[in-house]
Amino acid sequence: MISxxxxxxxxxxxxPLARDEACAVLGTPDDDILDVVAAAFRVRRHFFGRRVKLNYLVNLKSGLCPEDCTYCSQRLGSKADVLKYTWLSTEExxxxxxxxxxxxxxRVCLVASGRGPTDRDVDRVARSISAIKADHPGVEVCACLGLLSDGQADRLCHAGADAYNHNLNTSEATYADICSTHTFDDRVETVGMAKKAGLSPCSGLIAGMGESDEDLVDVAFALRELAPDSIPVNFLIPFEGTPLGEEWNLTPQRCLRILAMVRFVCPAAEIRIGGGREIHLRSMQSLALHVANSIFLGDYLTSEGQPGQDxxxxxxxxxxxxxxPASDDPDDTHHEGHHDLVRLRRRGAGTGEAANT
Known part of the structure; x- marks a missing residue:
């Protein structure tokens, strides 16, 4: 028994937590879930108080990815019914x-499908970053464009990007089971490039792909070693038409234990609940906020979230x-225009790696 x-x-x-302690958190019985959440909330409150950071996804380029990640609706050979389009204009x-x-x-997260950007793509995204920062100087911009080449992170940083997201997704030992077109080390290298360029590193995981408790602990410890500032914890959305389309093995209690384990392993990191929270946490989403301090607002890349006002x-x-950034008042949650988020359904309006890309 753990305390x-x-x-x-x-x-x-x-x-630092030991491996057996992290595994023990995942092994707690459902009857103890409120105790797990309460303990994790002590840590969350110590570092983040009762604040929740909202993030918003902009899907710059959707579908037609040459990579074969088994969890992704945009993968090579995917038969999932998702939007497919090339780059949005800067204005869009x-x-x-x-x-x-x-x-x-x-924070606004600019995401594009694909293995990684060309230099021309980086220029295109840089223009969007500069324009967003010019209109909204207090807002953070995070880019998520896949594997980076030499110098590209520096150019994104120069354009005004604050952060770069590239998730590890699962343990190194099982990475080849979910992708054959790039490696775990490729992803680690890209996070390192972002850090070296001065971008805030953002890297997380996807749970629910058939992994073991040991795999989850392995990826959490790998993230601890990388020391990202923010860690998205995604829960697999099993898209019909993908290899993992029938992989429904998460419960709300399991999701809460995973979030708590990551909070204990990486206590001072921003823990963000990513794709799948609505369908897997369901009525326990409010409990998850006692562990995580960040969520995505509205929709994900190729899947619907719940309405922004909800x-x-x-x-x-x-x-x-x-x-x-809009107000110094900690109770100011009524930003003008939030009713526009009742249901955003226009091309590129956030439908995520936050929801299995």
Whole structure:
């Protein structure tokens, strides 16, 4: 038996958890889930108070990816019914980002399908970053474009990007089971390039792909070694027409234990609940906010989230406040224009790697 209170104290002191302690969190029974959440909340509250950071996805380029990641609706050979289109214009990207910012988003995530950007692609994204920052100087911009080549991270940083996202997704030992067109080390290298260029590193995982507890702990420990500032925890959305389309093996309690384990392993990192929270956490989403301090607002890349106003209501009902650049008032969650997020359904308006890319 583990002492959850002792783990919380250890995490608050930034003492590294041992592997057996992390595995023990995942092995706690469902009857103890409220104890797990309460202990993780102590850590979350110590580092982040009761603030919730809102993030918003802009899907710059959708579908037709040459990579074969088994979880992804945009993969090579995918038969999933998703939007497919080439790059949004700078004006379209800025307009989509503005809708999320009006709803309270503090960070805009610009995402494009594909193995990685060409130099021309980087120039295109750089223009969108510069335009968004010019219109909304207090908003963070994160790029998620796949594997980077030499110098590309520096150019994104020069354009005004604050962060770069590239998820590890699963353990090194099982990575080849979910992808054959690139490697775990390729992903680690890209995160390293982003850090070296001065971009805030963002890297996380996808749970629910048939992995073991040991795999989840392995990827959490690999993330701890990389030391990303933010860690998206995604829950597999089993898209029909993909190899993992029948992989429904998560429960709300399992999702909460995974979030808590990551919080204990990486206590001071922003833990973001990514794709799949609505379908896997369901009525327990508010409990997850006691562990994680960040969510995506509205939709993901190729899947629907819940309406933006429902996300804001969820935060208020759970007793949390929205963190954002628009106001110094911690209770200011009513940003003008948030009703535009009731249901955004236009080309490129965020439908995620936040939802299995």
């Amino acid at each position: 959850l209170e002792a783990l919380a104290e250890k995490a608050i002191r930034l003492e 990207a800025v307009s989509s980002a503005a809708a999320g910012i009006a709803g309270g988003a503090r 996300d804001l209501q969820l935060i208020r009902d759970a007793g949390f406040t929205v963190e954002g």
